[in-house]
Amino acid sequence: MAQSPTEIIKDIQELYLLDSLPWIVGYSGGKDSTASLQLLWNAIADLPADRRRFKPVHVISTDTLVENPVISAWVTLSLMQMNHSAYEQGLNITAHRLTPELKNRFWVNLIGKGYPSPRPKFRWCTDRLKISASTKFIQELSEANGEAILVLGVRRGESAARDKVIGEYKNSTRSKLSRNADPKLSRVWIYMPIETWSSDDVWEYIITEPNPWGINNQDLFNIYRGATPDAECPIVVDKSTPSCGDSRFGCYVCTMVSQDKSMAAMIQNDADKAWMQPIMDFRDKFLASSSAEEGDRKHRDFRRLNGRLTVMRDQLVHGPYSQERRRFLLLELLKAQNTAVEGGQAKGYGQIELISIEELDEIRRVWVEEKGEIEDYLPGIYKEATGRPYPGRELDPMPLEPSDLILLKRVAGHWSLRNQPTNEPTVRRERRLELYKLLRTLLATSFRGLQSRQRSKQLDEVSALLKAFAFIDEADALTFALAHHTDKKGEPSDSVAIDEPDNELLNKDLEGDSTRKVIPIALSNELLI
Numbered sequence: 001m002a003q004s005p006t007e008i009i010k011d012i013q014e015l016y017l018l019d020s021l022p023w024i025v026g027y028s029g030g031k032d033s034t035a036s037l038q039l040l041w042n043a044i045a046d047l048p049a050d051r052r053r054f055k056p057v058h059v060i061s062t063d064t065l066v067e068n069p070v071i072s073a074w075v076t077l078s079l080m081q082m083n084h085s086a087y088e089q090g091l092n093i094t095a096h097r098l099t100p101e102l103k104n105r106f107w108v109n110l111i112g113k114g115y116p117s118p119r120p121k122f123r124w125c126t127d128r129l130k131i132s133a134s135t136k137f138i139q140e141l142s143e144a145n146g147e148a149i150l151v152l153g154v155r156r157g158e159s160a161a162r163d164k165v166i167g168e169y170k171n172s173t174r175s176k177l178s179r180n181a182d183p184k185l186s187r188v189w190i191y192m193p194i195e196t197w198s199s200d201d202v203w204e205y206i207i208t209e210p211n212p213w214g215i216n217n218q219d220l221f222n223i224y225r226g227a228t229p230d231a232e233c234p235i236v237v238d239k240s241t242p243s244c245g246d247s248r249f250g251c252y253v254c255t256m257v258s259q260d261k262s263m264a265a266m267i268q269n270d271a272d273k274a275w276m277q278p279i280m281d282f283r284d285k286f287l288a289s290s291s292a293e294e295g296d297r298k299h300r301d302f303r304r305l306n307g308r309l310t311v312m313r314d315q316l317v318h319g320p321y322s323q324e325r326r327r328f329l330l331l332e333l334l335k336a337q338n339t340a341v342e343g344g345q346a347k348g349y350g351q352i353e354l355i356s357i358e359e360l361d362e363i364r365r366v367w368v369e370e371k372g373e374i375e376d377y378l379p380g381i382y383k384e385a386t387g388r389p390y391p392g393r394e395l396d397p398m399p400l401e402p403s404d405l406i407l408l409k410r411v412a413g414h415w416s417l418r419n420q421p422t423n424e425p426t427v428r429r430e431r432r433l434e435l436y437k438l439l440r441t442l443l444a445t446s447f448r449g450l451q452s453r454q455r456s457k458q459l460d461e462v463s464a465l466l467k468a469f470a471f472i473d474e475a476d477a478l479t480f481a482l483a484h485h486t487d488k489k490g491e492p493s494d495s496v497a498i499d500e501p502d503n504e505l506l507n508k509d510l511e512g513d514s515t516r517k518v519i520p521i522a523l524s525n526e527l528l529i
Contacts, residue, residue, distance in 0.1 A: 002196045005039060005205055011176060012043035012193060015149070016054065021189075023057045024138055025151040027095075029075035030249065032153035034211075034220060035202045036193050040151060041212040044091055053092040060137055062098045064129040065359075066106045066251045068263055069276060069344065069352050074223065076351070078215055085213040098137055102362050104128035106253060107355050111330050112363035113305070113370075114320025116296055117255045117287045129251070135184060142187040149177065149189045155197050226269045227262035252279055255288050275343025278336040279354065286329060299325040302477055307468025309481045316478050323367075323437075327377055330363070334385035361392045372444030374398050375405055399447050405440065412436040420472055430473045438469035 003011075016023070025040060027033045037059060044052055059082060061075055079095040086093040102108060106129060109115040118125045142148035177189040194202065206217045227249065249262050263280050266273045300318035303309060310317040321329070337354040344352040364378040376398055379390035400408075412435040420431050442465055449458035471477040 002198065002201055005209070008039050008193050009043040009046065012040055013047060015176060015191065016044060016047075017051065020055050020145075021147050021149050022055055022141055022145050023149050023151060024141060024188075025057060025059045026134070026153065027059050027061045027075075027078075028153075028249075029061065029071055029078060029220075030153075031199075031202050031206060031220060031224065032155060032194065034153070034217065035197070035206050036151060036153035038206060038209065038212060039193050041091070041093065042209075044093070045089060045212060049090070052090060055092065057091075057093045058137075058141065059093060059095040060098055060134055061096070062130055062134050064106065064251050065099060065356075066129070066253045066354075068249050068252050068260075068266075069279070069340070069349065070223065070266060070273060071249045073349060073351065074220070078213070081215055082213045089212075096137065098133040100129050100133050102358065104132055105359055105362075106251075107333070107359050108362050108366070110321070111326050111333070112366040114301070114322070114326055116300060116321060119255065123256065125251070125254075135182075138185055138188055142185065147187045147189065149191055150180070150185075151191050151193065153194060154192050155194055155199075155202070226273070227265045228269075252283055253287055258288065259284070272347045275340055275347055275349070278339040278343075282332060282336040286332060296321075302474040303468060307464060309477060311478075311481050314482065316474065316481060323371075323373055326367075327381060330378070331381050331385055334382060338386055357392050360390075364392065364395065368395060368398075368444075369448070372441035374400060374440060374444045374447070375402070400443065408439055408443075409436045412439060416472075427473060427475075434469060434471070434473060438465070441465055441469070 023040075025033075025037050027037055040057070044057070047054075059079070061079060063072060063075070067075075076097070079097055082093065082095040086095075106125060109124070109128065110117070115124055116122070138148065138150060177191055180186065180188045180190055182188075197205075203221070207221060211217050252260055252263055254260065260280060260283060263276060267276055267280065297318050300321055302316045302318055304319040310319075333355055337352075340354065341352045344350075360378065360382065364376070367373045367378060368376055376395065379392075382388070382390040409432075413432040416432045416435050417428065422428050422431070442462065445458065445461050445465060449461075471480065
């Protein structure tokens with residue numbers, strides 16, 4: 001049986017005054033987290049004046065920086081209003097907007113490092129974008145205070161997966177609280193005030209009760225209604241009547257689903273949100289369509305990030321996106337941003353940003369310094385997409401002019417054509433490009449070594465590069481890999497199957513840190529002898 005709001009508020013007041021442990025409230029801007037926070041806010045506000053600041057309450061919201069722009073704007077406004085209202089009402093409540101570290105951000109990894117679009121067996125984004133920032137905040141607060149209480153807006157019956165999560169929390173040694181199932185947060189207790197509520201219970205409460213931090217919950221209701229394909233939230237008369245409770249919001253880049261139905265419905269139902277169409281088009285054309293392995297395989301390097309090879313079913317498992325693909329994705333993203341910003345501003349959305357200058361600076365650094373792509377294409381891509389000079393920070397001058405690199409590419413092509421003849425234009429282009437990348441990256445490493453005091457590492461880097469580019473093309477690499485691969489018993493094997501690998505192992509494979517089914521590279525290429 002569902003608890004009434006009055007009963008929940010009484011429970012919250014008792015828990016709040018029970019000890020000095022700080023509270024952390026997870027807030028996503030959705031209806032469930034809004035209802036939980038509203039109950040908690042009202043409970044504390046109803047306490048005697050001398051008890052309202054008994055202990056701190058931290059409201060945390062993780063912005064992945066690739067959220068649905070409408071939801072992101074709503075959450076940003078809500079957090080600002082919370083801090084203002086808490087101060088005005090004399091409450092010890094502070095709202096925090098958490099963001100991923102620069103190195104963990106979506107575009108830095110996908111366009112910078114070349115991580116392929118997330119997929120069910122390689123969901124690299126969740127921990128980097130959502131979990132890391134909130135876990136760090138909660139860990140630091142709980143360790144500084146011995147323990148902490150985390151308030152979650154989670155309900156039974158939302159889904160089988162969420163019911164399982166709730167079940168994992170239920171090994172409580174305190175009344176109304178559960179120990180956290182995550183070992184990293186062993187000092188954190190879990191409290192779920194609306195656990196017994198239905199979706200309709202949530203809507204009834206937040207619509208009939210005024211929002212205590214000053215936003216209009218009717219606006220939230222309208223967002224949900226606009227994200228429903230038929231644009232209807234009927235009056236609920238019984239359990240068989242559908243409600244707006246099934247709408248889901250998340251990252252617009254998410255490729256775990258075939259379509260962003262909530263964004264599509266918003267665009268369909270509200271002409272004032274049609275400016276998001278370029279964002280959805282970018283996601284559907286260039287991310288979702290490549291979520292399957294075969295869909296984006298042709299756009300990825302046949303090596304891992306550190307140059308090693310992985311074999312599966314007589315094929316090389318491709319690694320990061322190629323330089324050409326990363327350049328293309330950045331250009332299209334910037335074009336989509338230009339169009340969306342222009343349309344959004346016309347409709348009153350003034351803070352639309354798909355990718356920040358800070359992220360562009362980091363992508364540029366990764367391309368030039370980590371990958372040795374000294375062409376430094378990013379400023380030119382930015383100017384082509386926007387018509388404006390690149391406003392980011394400057395890098396150290398490149399020792400080679402663009403004309404020098406064009407000459408280097410031409411020489412590599414002539415040498416490859418003369419020494420590696422083939423009648424296949426695609427193979428000819430691949431061989432020319434492989435040789436050019438080797439020469440360019442060796443030059444980049446040499447230039448970097450001249451500026452570094454650790455000259456001993458330069459030889460190691462050069463050796464690694466020679467091994468990474470030890471093949472004239474992918475076919476040459478595959479032949480070598482199949483010839484040198486051995487199975488677990490040490491016998492030659494020409495095929496390897498993956499038995500449900502977990503995300504961590506897949507991540508290590510992409511980074512090149514795993515030795516699982518990885519072929520060590522030898523200098524077998526006559527070009528390098």
